[in-house]
Amino acid sequence: MLLATLKSLRSRKLRLILSGMAVVLGVMFVSGAFVLTSTLAASFDNLSASVYSGTDVAVSGKAPVAGGEPDENSATVPAELVGNVRAIPGVEKATGVVSVSGARVIGSNGKVVTTSGPSRLGTSWSGTADLRQLRAGRAPRAADEIAVNASLAAAAGVEVGDRVGVLTLQPKKTFALVGIFGYSGNRDTIGGAQEVSFIEPVAQELMLGKTGVYSAIVVKAAPGVAPEVLRDRLSATLGDTYDVKTGKQLQDAAAESFREALSFFNNVLLGFAGVALFVGTFLILNTFSILVAQRVEELALMRAIGASRWQMIGSVLVEALAIGVVASVLGLGAGIGVGALLAYVFRHVGNADLPVESIEIPASAVISAFAVGTLVTLVAALLPALRAARIPPVAALREVAAPDRPLTRLTVAGALITAIGVTALGIGLTGQGGEATLLLLLGGVLVTFTGIALLTPMIARPIVSVLGLLFSWSVPGRLGRLNSARNPQRTAITAAALMVGLALITGVHVVLESATASFTKMVDTRVKADLIIAGEPGGDSMPTFDPAVLDRARQIGGVREIVGEYGDIAMINGRPSRVNVVTDLAAMTRMLPLRTIEGTLATLPADHVVVDAERATELGLRAGSTLQVRLARGDVRTMTVAGIYADDDVYRVGGWILPAEAVHDFRVAQPSFGYLRLAEGANAAEIRKQIDALLADSPEVTVGDRSAFIAQQSSQFDTILAMIQLLLALAILIAVLGIVNTLALSVLERTRELGLLRAIGLRRAQAMRMITVEAVVISVFGALLGLAVGSGLGAAVVRALKEEGFTEVALPWEQMGTYLILAVIVGAFAATLPAIRAARVNVLNAIAHE
């Protein structure tokens, strides 16, 4: 039995390779994710070990504001403390350092140099003794001199001798670049971070807000003193006010946060793997179903000569297992390649300069590759195997025309499964799932897809027939159309592969489009500001601009009023919360949709706050209630609620609004937004030009009208879309495999028919066109399904997020049209090989073989 199975496996190599490809892709992404993560993590461990080699213990201040974003430690240690630390027995050396992120260099192109995650550090120059190595120029000695690390110099396009603008806690300041440095081990950067080094007082002033403080004290232990011992001693002496950690602890924390950053890539790769494997399941299911259908006689003969049902099931599953194992091996190999390639890309393109010394292949990569690869294949082959077992022995003796099996059972099952999936989605979306929300959502989507895939055979025949009408003007077209409606299950599953990918993409598109539409509508109808100053969201720190711009803009003729908005994180009643300051609350209420519910928004005296209704309800606040507020600087203070406003839109002003003087205790005392209202008949274009000129030294922000503002704020979706397009490419690749596979098998199955058609005069080109029409009809069917399901899913998500301000459901018609056209191209492309094969059918062999 096993021998027969393996022999039949060998005789169908090509078909099985095609269907196995999807599994290979899926396994590739799974193992690639593991290889990449552990390779990078291992490299990072090496790196951070050397970074912290000179640090036995570090002393830093405890942050007054913990958690939230930006997750910046604004705590400082006073300079006097360095002396105290030095006096403690066991301390050989103690150095005060400044090293804080938020130093943004303006490149030679006038734009701020960005990173894709790593910090933009501003530091105090502390010599080149341990880690830093000067590459060019010299160390900064004067207040207007800086040195930068080599990767930053390259990214900014600056050289020693250039004048370089830097944004810090203060607006743009220009420095002379006197030195470019690297790090030990000939590195240009440490894990992609940018570093600007000032002389110590300047670093303190610009990065910490005042001189005489450090961000940390680095301690070197005397010989024979264990870092842990020293840490405990320091901690006991200095008291609770300071954090004392060993270099090892810092190294572990850094590695931990690096792993967290990596987990994003990991999740993206695993997401791709999930899609590939899920779609691959359909592909394998289809291949095995067709193979079983084609081998009815052979299988029945086996039954007739005494094979048991279990042996039939076994024979199909052994085939599946063999494919699964082969696909896993190939996928693992490809995954190691992909992981290595991405690690390389990460190092060189991402400018991270991570020394990748060796490619790590963790056991988890190997185990998951085989587990996932074989399991998926086996599960997919289970249904066809059961079907094979049901073939009656008598089928070997008489030609049993495969009857159209009634689709009722399938349809009922499909409806049931869809209902379960939708319910799970519903629970997840409405936020009743609690901890399991993500699981409910993912599971809900998968189960829904499966259910819909089961429902598709029922609708395949009518829809495909209608679609095919488009091609019915020619004989090959008509034949192709009839062929595609011939086996609705086969057509449906093939189309389902494309459906899944397109549905996911369309769903995300719908959500993003709806977000944009809701935002646009809100801004258009509610925001009364004529010009808005804002920067692109995203990045490690909020874009800001020079507060002086606000004052100068007010002087421009035609500007009626202007409001600046500052943002930070503060502790309110012990919880980290986002807080804002607006320079003129009364003007703000005239330009933005703030509606007073309680108290007043007209004025905001010192030590008063206003808050939105949602937060007020949550904390049980009324006008007149008091709160404990601790800002990034300064002590805890008691504030009184002056007013409560309704803010029920996607564009949130930001909850807590504090009086203007609170800005001085913000970490960054620079505004992020500016809203302007112009006088009647003022020349907006002219005023915009003048404000543009004022913003010359604030390259992170631009001024624009409402539509420019909308476009700018929506640009953050582009990254998500780029990711989604990658997913689309993958889904299409697998869909092409599926269509090629199905058509190749169909061509094989219909050799005799093709021979007949050729015998009675069908030209080769016509035969090819017939196959192409079939493929295009299938892929367009899949695309339509995908667009429909994706729109439905997207719309459901948008509806569920109504409370969050998603007021509009918008469909991305343009992209949906593009996807449909793409489906036509994909179908035609996938048809190429099978069509050539069909055209090459030897007429004589086809009709003469009995």
Place this chain on the structure above:
Amino acid sequence: MPTTTTGPPGAEVRQDATVAARAVDVWKVYGSGEAQVAALRGVSVDLGRGQFTAIMGPSGSGKSTLMHCLAGLDTVTRGEVYIGDMLVTGLGDAKLTRLRRDQVGFIFQQFNLLPTLTAQENILLPLSIAGRKPDRDWFAQVIETVGLGDRLSHRPSQLSGGQQQRVACARALVARPDVIFADEPTGNLDSRSGAEVLGFLRRSVRDYCQTIVMVTHDPNAASYADRVVFLADGQVRAELYAPTADAVLNTMRRLDTDPVDTSQTVRA
């Protein structure tokens, strides 16, 4: 029976004047070197227009190969094949396709209907592939002759074997090809359905002057033909005109028992 083995003088003249298909010293060799097998060894035969010719012979005699070569489905190793005046040998695929489309019709043992099309659509398929409009009257006449009037909207799976083969016959006839090649058309039918189909083929030769070449190994089927050509070991061994089933059977027996001698006598 010497009288039946020699063709009547009139028939000779008709063959020369109007030949629907002709094989001239056709050889068909499969394989190469040691494994060479010659399926046809110098076959020359003229198939008269308006005649119902049966090609007979035991299995492996080369009768199917001869038909495939005559129909342009297979290439010959040596020699020439003509359909009408046209030299088929050496034609490319495009020209062969056109030849099959316009000048040749086929009837197969396995019916070979398209399961997705109705009977009527199957019948009209060659015309629609060629982009020709069917002649309504002729179509009606063909349907009438094969007796399928009430079955036109059925799919092949809803028809009996005999009905399916009649659809196949109608498909071959409706394009009015120069010659119809039928490969064991009754091989898959019971004797009654077979007789119906054969009667229908003979009628279309008599009434509509259709040329039909049929390969068969059934003496009874061959007896419907105007002329029987006997093949053995890849060579023409005998011919009969206006045969009866008994005469065919006798000739077959003779070929079986005395294969070499008879070849000379019947060629006369």
